[in-house]
Amino acid sequence: MEALKVHKKGLMQQLFPQEGETQPRLRFPEFEGVGEWEEVRLNSLGDLVSGLTYSPSDVREEGLLVLRSSNIQGGKIDLTDCVYVDPNIKGANLSQPNDIFVCVRNGSTALIGKTALIPNEMPLCTHGAFMTVFRSHTPKFVFQLFQTSRYQKQVAGDLGATINSINGAQFLRYKFLVPKPPEQQRIAECLTSLDNLIAAATRKLDMLKTHKRGLMQQLFPQVGEGNA
Template sequence: MNKEKLNIKQPNSQAEPFKNIKTGSVKGQSNDLDKVQNSNLSCDREGIQTFDPQNSEGATTEASPKVGYKKTKLGWIPAEWEVKELKEIGNVISGLTYSPDDVRPNGVLVLRSSNIQDSKLSFHDNVYVDPKKLNFNSLKNNDILICVRNGSRSLIGKSTLIPNDLVGEAFGAFMTVFRSESNIYLNQLFNSDFFYREVHKNIGATINSINGGNLKKFKFPIPPPSEQKKIAAILTTWDSAIALQQDLITAKQKFKKALTQQLLTGKKRFPGFEGEWEEVKLNDLGTIYTGGTPSSSIKKYWNGEITWYTPSEIRKAGKYISVSERKITALGLRKSSAKLFPKHTIVVCTRATIGEVSISTIEASTNQGFKNICVNKDNNVEFVYYLLKTSKQEFLRKSSGSTFLELSTTDFRNMKFKVPTIYEQQKIATTLSAADQELTLLQNQLIQLQDQKRGLMQRLLTGEVRVKI
């Protein structure tokens, strides 16, 4: 049998974000950040081997037997594996039906869909009931809690493993528990594309749900218990690496938030900078541009060469933006209240998603849901960007309107800020930009880890990759 060692390179989850910023310099943020940054975890890939059955010894054509594998309705699987329905390896257990009158300030916790976030338990939205008045199926250690009914189809099938400290708690009627001796392994399977494909094949046509009867009939290739244990251990190690990366990102975000607040208010100053900051109106920091929308009924106003932003695009953009879904013509610009502004103008949503901010890297225009500022030469564009980005609550406080909230041009122009000299602005902007870049690096590494785990799951859960027992 031809076996080849699997070599998957894992990105180093212990990058050096914020390496130019001393973590202890921001009050209250150093301990959590250092704790995560000093953690050490590596993904153990020893004992994993790949085996391509099509290229194995003795395999000649698609119709011929593949050494060590067998043909099933689900495709080729290792000879030791079996295709099983879930009902053959565990039980489906229904949740508790309760009414608003049953809810109490405390009592037995009823886990619902909102308590599962990214395959983890979340306790930001809890419901409790009186256990003496209701009969329910209580949770056991290593139960798998599954969302089987929800207003959003995309949430059907999300699941999590129940830890020992939730034993005895309840779960709602829109949830189901799967209980099996194989749940450590099945927890990985239930978070795979294989499981979600089965879920979406079985969602009701009119109601977003899967019933217990259908769930029991889901079929999967199941390895022997010893191989289940090894596969689960390998994938759990990757889960730990991903969780560590997420914790590191969270710690860095908290640190950066505290640092931003201190730098932009002058509570923390860099060496060499002294003196009081000057209070100015936003209008003093640059030229204000408003937006507008050409008539949608006149075709020659549209599909031109001028980029035209809308609030929904700013929400998705991040710090910089250069692409819009729609563009207008020069005639459309002239025949509307939209204004063409220079590149590096800061676009600010002042209607709908008030306070969303981005820097346009190109010459562009916006609809009427914006007030935009082209920062003058006496100030730093990125400093003003950070100043406005942290002013969302002030934007909202000054907004008004009966149909929808909007910040007026006058109020926008007259907003007051304290600013330092351009040299100190540049120093602050450089520091915060570096923090942003390193957060982006961490987030990209997280995506890479998640993609690698997803690819490994694809191979381990089908038997394409075998593990040493």
């Protein structure tokens, strides 16, 4: 799994232009010689969807799922820790498949800017006020843009001027170099397939850890028990 992560990191450094460059060092054969990428602001690639402000009295045992920063784990949506509110609550913008879920405010600076794609199989949900959703016509490519060093540097620059938060208007002014749509799609397909391999390897590792833990409990006496 770690080898796959290292491979993806190295590949991204080749597939996206480095600082001071206007085209990547590695291109798929069909795009060689096509030319430089264009610098655009994020607002040309999509729009922000604001989060829900809710109070403890709005929380329910079940109802409308509210995604929070704890639901982003390793670039994926994790539903281990869930909060629900009244489905009829006012001000809830429902998330859609392939929305990009972004943490824009948190007590931990390490979480600011973290992202995850909303999968197709997600239950009906919205997101909390400390989060935002970026809704794009090219979500899988933009999601990969959000994994680049260019994105991370712009997030870090915002944190130097504010208190553990990204301002929405400033976020939409972030600048990125992008190719034409066909090359965007090709890059997104390649990197998404790697993400899927990493996710599958992570699930397998988690299953093995769970199996080992159960086996150890059977093989060795627990506190207060006799011999196995």
